[in-house]
Amino acid sequence: MSVIEVLKQHAPAYGVEIDDALSQKLCVYAQLLREWNEKINLTAILDDEGIALKHFLDCLVVGKCAEFKAGQKIIDVGTGAGFPGLVLAAAFPEINVTLLDSTGKKLKAVEDIAKNMGVSNVEIVHARAEEAGQKPVFREQYDFATARAVAELRVLLEYTLPFVKVGGHFLSLKGASALEEIDGAKASLSTLGGKIERINEFSLPGGDKRAIICVKKISHIPSRYPRVSAQIAKKPL
Ligand code: SAM
Numbered sequence: 001m002s003v004i005e006v007l008k009q010h011a012p013a014y015g016v017e018i019d020d021a022l023s024q025k026l027c028v029y030a031q032l033l034r035e036w037n038e039k040i041n042l043t044a045i046l047d048d049e050g051i052a053l054k055h056f057l058d059c060l061v062v063g064k065c066a067e068f069k070a071g072q073k074i075i076d077v078g079t080g081a082g083f084p085g086l087v088l089a090a091a092f093p094e095i096n097v098t099l100l101d102s103t104g105k106k107l108k109a110v111e112d113i114a115k116n117m118g119v120s121n122v123e124i125v126h127a128r129a130e131e132a133g134q135k136p137v138f139r140e141q142y143d144f145a146t147a148r149a150v151a152e153l154r155v156l157l158e159y160t161l162p163f164v165k166v167g168g169h170f171l172s173l174k175g176a177s178a179l180e181e182i183d184g185a186k187a188s189l190s191t192l193g194g195k196i197e198r199i200n201e202f203s204l205p206g207g208d209k210r211a212i213i214c215v216k217k218i219s220h221i222p223s224r225y226p227r228v229s230a231q232i233a234k235k236p237l
Contacts, residue, residue, distance in 0.1 A: 078150030
């Protein structure tokens with residue numbers, strides 16, 4: 001079965017709709033992901049089923065955990081090959097998605113893939129999250145932040161919450177360690193004004209455990225956060 005056939009077979013069980021326009025875009029995405037991966041290391045998951053389920057479906061479920069409204073702004077921190085940000089931009093053409101990563105060559109691939117998919121509601125930003133989060137042009141400008149496979153939750157909160165408006169949300173895509181990471185993130189949540197609103201737990205076909213942690217930003221963040229990389233690494237909140 002092709003990537004799209006696998007995706008269409010499993011998506012309905014997750015309440016995810018794959019229409020023709022999205023199928024076409026994701027088909028191009030899968031093809032270019034493989035092509036670019038021959039030049040630079042984007043992902044180890046390249047088989048049809050893996051791309052369909054571990055990349056596309058995993059990211060599309062995020063759309064079931066939030067109500068995205070036209071004109072809203074999302075920033076995907078540590079987007080890598082565009083997960084989940086580029087998948088969400090393809091599925092929700094009426095939202096504006098910023099794809100941020102510190103690795104320029106990955107962003108070059110993502111820019112090319114987005115262009116060929118015909119996805120224009122994305123902006124590419126080459127920066128470290130903790131540096132961009134101190135800049136007024138990015139700070140508290142977003143309705144949602146997302147991140148998958150970037151850092152443990154207590155560190156991720158310092159990377160992502162500075163981008164989010166008060167009242168907005170951070171959607172953290174996690175695996176089986178989600179509850180443990182939440183336990184370890186209590187100090188970080190209280191320092192950075194985040195509150196866990198809900199946790200959507202599910203399993204991908206095949207059994208991989210997944211969780212989307214929805215964190216609401218309830219107050220402004222003290223201006224000293226995010227700190228510089230070395231401090232975050234040395235003394236995570
Ligand atoms: N989110 C993608 C996914 O799920 O496939 C990529 C995950 S990859 C393991 C982690 C990515 O986060 C890398 O592309 C890396 O460059 C980026 N990254 C790590 N720390 C970062 C930081 N502080 N600021 C921006 N990007 C960062």
